[in-house]
Structure formats: C-alpha cells, structure tokens
Amino acid sequence: MNMKLMEFPPITLRLPERPVAGIVLTSPHSGSRYSREFLESSRLDSLSIRGSEDAFVDELFEMAPDLGLPLLAAQFPRAWCDVNREPWELDPAMFTDHLPDYVNTTSPRVAAGLGTLARIVGAGEPIYTRKLSFQEAQARVEQCWLPFHxxxxxxxxxxxxxxxxxLVLDCHSMPTPLSRLGGRPDVVLGDGHGTSCLPAWSNHIAAGFGRLGFSVRRNDPYAGGFITRHYxxxxxxxxxxxxxxxRGLYMNERQFTRKPVFETLRQKLTCFLEGVIATEQSWGARGPGLAEAAE
Structure with a gap:
C-alpha cells in the first residue's frame, strides 16, 4: 500500500535494562499525536477530538521500565485507530465503498460508533466531515494496529x-461521569468476568489498589476489550x-491538563506495581491460582 498517513512512529516501547518479572504494561489509548491528515478530515476542534483519549495514562505508568517492566504505548489516538478492537470492526456507513466479507460490521462496538475506526468520540460527537475509503482503513490497520499487536x-x-x-496490565482511564455510578469507583478492573485472569491474580490486584486507598469495582461497566479477550x-x-x-483522580477533563495531585497518584501506582512485582516473584511461574483453578 502506498498511502503514507503516519507522520510519527506508531508506538513507543520502553524496555527495562534488566527484566525482573513476567509482567508487561500496555497503554493503548493514551496516544495524543494527531496527524495533520486526521485533523483536516475532522469536524471537531482540538479539544473535542480528544474526547475518547486516555490522556496521560502512559505518563502515570512511565516508571515501569525503571522497575524492570516493559511499557508499550500507542502514539496515535484511539479515535484514529483503536487497537483494543478486532482489526476489522468497521461501520459500513462510514465508507464510500463496499466492505469485504471478512469485516465485522455487526459488533456492539461498531453499533456504538466505536469500532476499529471510530465514528464518534466522547459523548457521541461525530468525527468526520466526509466518508472514508476502505483503503484508508487498510492503511491505519497496517500502520497502527499491526505494529502495536x-x-x-x-x-x-x-x-x-x-x-x-x-501478566499483562492493560492500562486505561474512564470518564468521571461514568466513574460516579454506584459509589464512584476510582478503579474498575476487567478480567472478562474471570476468563482472562485467574482468581488469585484478580483478587491480589484488587487488594493492592484497595490497600492504597482506592475504591475498586470489577467488570462493571468495563470487563475488558479485545486485548483482554484475545491474549x-x-x-x-x-x-x-x-x-x-x-480521570478525575489526576486531570481536568475539560482542559486536558494534569491536576497538582498527578505526581502523588504516580507515586501510589509505583507502590502498586512494586507489590505486583513482589507477588509475581514469590508465586513464580505457576502461582497459587493454577492449583486453585484445578480444584
């Protein structure tokens, strides 16, 4: 394909000098580099277009390599290409041409406007001033989705x-209005309702956040996306x-700026990761979860 749409490397991968544990951190939705081509095709202003962005999440976990863990982050925005979707979850109404049969046009994500190429951001604001070609979708999958995965x-x-x-810790942020549902949880953990992570690990991760003073809910309203289900x-x-x-824990959601407590939260997340590393090193390759699951 000859289309050159990317003006920057699609991902950043920061590796530790010495890996200390079998843990990987990902930040698939924190990309904030909006290409000129994307901005020119959008009806939204420079702040509104960031409505689906997990702003600063990669920065919150940037200490990972210093702790001995790799950190993989997307540089492109989720609204451009969502790597937490199947590669071909596309809305036919967004395109000028007929989509191939292998494209998933009927998923709930597509219906919501949040497929691999999103139709909307934030609270339902349409992104584009025009329809796209399928060739554009192919270019984004090849240049963004594939390198990340x-x-x-x-x-x-x-x-x-x-x-x-x-152990993959797939790191995201959620809008504060959603986080206010039923007790305003600070953290929502998604393990696909027990399908992507053994109970011992799910319990330990929830307890780790709880010990640091965070309120935690599991799988509601977020049980995990493609990364959770696929890997x-x-x-x-x-x-x-x-x-x-x-997001209200660390940023102004209207202006996309960090709150003064940003560094305090990052310090707490460092403590959280240190606890996960210590447990992983203690449990080893099998851990108590496998024995528990076999009972």
Missing part, C-alpha cells in the same frame, strides 16, 4: 520463554487484567 505478542512470547508466564489465556500462563482509572 506485533510488539505485544512478542513481549508475551519473550516473557513466556524467560519466566514461564506473563488472556490463564491456563496457558497468560493473565490479562484491564485497569481503568477515573
């Missing part, structure tokens, strides 16, 4: 080879936990 798959394989297991295979040694942090 190739890097993540390799990180998982490397951890399986080195440590015999892998989570607990009985083969791959645990995946989606972590959603309430």
């Amino acid at each position: 190739e890097a993540l798959a390799k990180l998982i394989d490397d951890n399986l080879a080195r440590f015999g297991h892998c 989570g295979n607990p009985h083969e040694g791959v645990q995946v936990m989606q972590i959603e942090l309430a």
Whole structure:
C-alpha cells in the first residue's frame, strides 16, 4: 500500500535494562499525536477530538521500565485507530465503498460508533466531515494496529520463554461521569468476568489498589476489550487484567491538563506495581491460582 498517513512512529516501547518479572504494561489509548491528515478530515476542534483519549495514562505508568517492566504505548489516538478492537470492526456507513466479507460490521462496538475506526468520540460527537475509503482503513490497520499487536505478542512470547508466564496490565482511564455510578469507583478492573485472569491474580490486584486507598469495582461497566479477550489465556500462563482509572483522580477533563495531585497518584501506582512485582516473584511461574483453578 502506498498511502503514507503516519507522520510519527506508531508506538513507543520502553524496555527495562534488566527484566525482573513476567509482567508487561500496555497503554493503548493514551496516544495524543494527531496527524495533520486526521485533523483536516475532522469536524471537531482540538479539544473535542480528544474526547475518547486516555490522556496521560502512559505518563502515570512511565516508571515501569525503571522497575524492570516493559511499557508499550500507542502514539496515535484511539479515535484514529483503536487497537483494543478486532482489526476489522468497521461501520459500513462510514465508507464510500463496499466492505469485504471478512469485516465485522455487526459488533456492539461498531453499533456504538466505536469500532476499529471510530465514528464518534466522547459523548457521541461525530468525527468526520466526509466518508472514508476502505483503503484508508487498510492503511491505519497496517500502520497502527499491526505494529502495536506485533510488539505485544512478542513481549508475551519473550516473557513466556524467560519466566514461564506473563501478566499483562492493560492500562486505561474512564470518564468521571461514568466513574460516579454506584459509589464512584476510582478503579474498575476487567478480567472478562474471570476468563482472562485467574482468581488469585484478580483478587491480589484488587487488594493492592484497595490497600492504597482506592475504591475498586470489577467488570462493571468495563470487563475488558479485545486485548483482554484475545491474549488472556490463564491456563496457558497468560493473565490479562484491564485497569481503568477515573480521570478525575489526576486531570481536568475539560482542559486536558494534569491536576497538582498527578505526581502523588504516580507515586501510589509505583507502590502498586512494586507489590505486583513482589507477588509475581514469590508465586513464580505457576502461582497459587493454577492449583486453585484445578480444584
């Protein structure tokens, strides 16, 4: 394909000097580099177009490599290409041409306007001034979706080879209005209702946030996306936990600026990761969860 749409590398991968545990961190929705081509095709202003962005999440977890863990982050925005979707979840109404039969046009994400190429951002604001060509979708999948997932798959394989297991912490943020439902949780953990992560790990991660003073809810309203469903295979040694942090904890959601407490939250997240690392090193490749699951 000859279309050149990217003006910057699609991903950043920060590797530790010495890996200390079979843990990988991802930040798939924190990308904030909006290409000129994208901005010119959008009806939204420079703030509104960021409505679906998990702003600053990569910064909140930027200490990971210093702790001995890799951190994989998208640089492109979720509204441009959502790597937490199947590669071909597309809305036919967005395109000028007929979509191939292999495209998933009927998923709930597509119906909501939040497919691989989103139709809307935030609270339902339409993105585009025009319809797209399928060639544009192909270019975004090839230039954004594939590099991210190739890097993540390799990180998982490397951890399986080195440590015999892998825990993926898939890091996101959620709008404060959603985080106010039923008790305003600070953190929502998604393990696909127990399918992507063994109970021992799910319980430990929830308890780790709880010890640091965060209110925690599981799988409601976020149980995990494509990354959780696709990579989570607990009985083969791959645990995946989606972590959603309430944006109101650390940022002004209207202006997309960091609050003064940003560094305090990052320090708490450092403590959280240190606890997860210590547990992973204690449990080893199998951990109590496998014995528990076999009972």
